[in-house]
Amino acid sequence: MSAESGESKKAQVIPLKGNKCPICKKQASYEFRPFCSKRCADLDLGRWLDGAYRLPTNEAPGEAEAGAEDED
Numbered sequence: 001m002s003a004e005s006g007e008s009k010k011a012q013v014i015p016l017k018g019n020k021c022p023i024c025k026k027q028a029s030y031e032f033r034p035f036c037s038k039r040c041a042d043l044d045l046g047r048w049l050d051g052a053y054r055l056p057t058n059e060a061p062g063e064a065e066a067g068a069e070d071e072d
Ligand SMILES: [Zn+2]
Pocket: 021, 022, 023, 024, 025, 026, 035, 036, 037, 040
């Protein structure tokens, strides 16, 4: 792609000023914002999932309460 032909100040990549990766505190990357890399994004996602597992799901109350779902 040949950008920067005549148009300047247009379609510029937005610099993530002050946006730091919450995982490693490095400069965040636009592609993986607010993280700096996929690695950190995955890390955070992992945390989320880990936390989500502990939270009660939206299942019907009274059914999988005791976690006896494998009682087929
Ligand atoms: Zn990071």
